[in-house]
Amino acid sequence: MNDIITLARWQFAITTVYHFFFVPLTIGLAFLLAVIESFYVKTKNEKYKTMAKFWGSLFLINFAMGVVTGLVQEFQFGMNWSNYSRYVGDIFGVPLAIEALLAFFLESTFLGIWVFGWEKVSKKIHLASIWIVSISTILSAFWILVANSFMHEPKGYVINNGRAELNNFSELIKNSHLWVQFPHTIAAALATGGFFILGVSAYHLMRKNNEEWVTTSLKLGVIVSIIASISVAFLGDIQGKYLVKQLPMKMAAAEAIWDSKDPAPLGVIAIIDEKNQRNSFEISIPKLLSFMSYSKFTGKVEGLKDIQKDYEEMYGPGNYIPPVTISFYTFRLMVGAGILMILLSILALYYLLKNKIFEKKRFLKLLVVGIMLPYIANSTGWILTEVSRTPWIVFGLLKLDKAISPTVSKAYVLSSLLVFAFLYTVLMLIDLGLMIKFAKKSPDLRDKKLVKEEEGSLWI
């Protein structure tokens, strides 16, 4: 039984991380494409159209992967977690259905118009289409986070007929967990888009491609990256403070703090001995955790052991401490990547204002590598969020071991895990290859290719 849970969790982890590898760029780039095309419609400057087409081609390669990996997300609750689906479907299904009805239809239909409609609809309708796509990607994120927030802090439900039923829809939406999580996620998505544009433009500059569309893209990238990476950190800080109060176990695990302390130090590195519930080695900065939690250098931060005791009283015997090592290090990776993003974008702004960015070849190279930073932060952020909810699937309501499908065999779960992992890995490699290929190409060159293609050649 335990093995099935592990396998099912691995499947969920792999499919979610893969899915969220593509989603932030979709959200970020859709918004930036809408901004770029707005400039085009306003100024009628062809450079913006070139930009929209260039970034659009990259957007689409990425979008396809986001869509198909999302399919699995929707169906695997029923496949692997059928008891969970029965228990919370009354509530949890609602945001998922609304997401499809409100966001997916808009997104897919208007993206079709945007891609195929350059010559078929008026400029304004074409522009409206990409704005609708952008809004629907954000709506989609909103509804999925409504569902996810319910898992962290169930609101608006009542236990009835042996399951959680919807009691108050507006409480589900007003869930404060959602309102700290959603802005943080969207800012992260914008940062992903910003760093992507920044890095790819930097690549073209390195190759001495100084065309106007490149420099304008670079500027846009710098502005978006700096705003988004500072916001994401600021919003993350709010989220952190919120979690210390609302879900202390989560933050205690993320900080690997076993015993309550006042003031509490912030661990930078730790060797965590989960078995004996202690850190066998740690380097920490005094008082900093208290400061991060309460904005002052005193204040008690509760440790894992104390919270465990509280939870035992509230929820009965059992282990309520999530995997601490994973939580601790994913948190540090996320924050570390976030700090580097801020530094990198400030530096980029500085060089841009000094008009030196075009000569700094090494720095441009750094910006290309910088594309990876938001990806690291996005993935580790989600791993932290989900892992630190253990042992709960819905906090306080349902534990993971009660949530899986009772009649699905281990062989089935293993086979689907392998199929998805294999398929995703292969497709991801292909996708990356295509992204790199198209990111390197200059838009003008590609147009010529298309003309050649039209003449047609023979295929079997």
Place this chain on the structure above:
Amino acid sequence: MDLNTLWFILISVLFIGFFFLEGFDFGVGILLPFIAKQDNERRMVINSIGPFWDGNEVWLITAGGAIFAAFPNLYATMFSGFYLALLLILAALILRGVAFEFRSKREGTFWRTGWDYIIFGSSLILAVLWGVALANLLKGVPIDKTMNYVGGFFDLISLYTLAAGLAVLILFIFHGAVFLSLKTEGKVREKAESLLKLLGLCGIFASVSLFILTALTTDAFLNKLSLAAAFLSMLLLVLNWYLVIRKELKKVIFINGLIIALGISALFIGLYPRLMVSSIRSDYSLTIYNAASSHKTLSLMSKLALTFVPIVLLYQGWTYYIFRKRVTFKELEY
């Protein structure tokens, strides 16, 4: 009418939308490698469904979400029960989705032909498996008293369910061929048109067989309305064959829609008020009552669905209007 019945109808409507819309793009996908030999022809075939296929697929995703919200027990039983079938469906949907985007991104015979056959194979598998899956809801599968599916993959395969899969497959190919006849030009169009008579005839045979097998293996036709819908859809297939000969293809595609709507209706009316029949004991079957969400959820979702489904229909209809013209070789820009 109670909310449970309303949701039963809404979910059948979502499936009708999915089968009618995605039906032709599955059909187009299956025909792709055979009907178009040159690369620009294949591009034309893909572009004919390019603006639509993703939006069409959302009907399925919405049906999935709606089942989760309205009938969580159906969602849980069906998806955990049809596990391997669903795994295949998902793998096919994934491959198909990226194939449309990836195929033209590189040149080279191997790359493009490879993706073309992936589009073909995945469309084929999806058409057959959806037929098999839906037929199983009606035929009955081993569901125990805790609502859990206790059979294996091969419990889903029988003469009846395969016949349903085959019928869906043939109808989709027919549907796709009509669509291509209307939306393309040149040799592709000629080839598509030349297939119609044969496909129409196969469609008639397949649906008659399915009709007889449904009468023999299921209790659907005890409901006279289900019988009437199924019978009418057969008659319309004959009418369609006649219209194909008279080359009135625009009518054919709409009547195809009607045939699909009637076929799915026959299935769901035959099921009503059950959602999934248990072959172990009839009172273990999932029904629109024991599988449903609470009254509050159903009523909230009803308001949302009754508002937004018509809006979706409007703007999706509008896209079909924008891209109503034939795809020509001159405009293969994407």
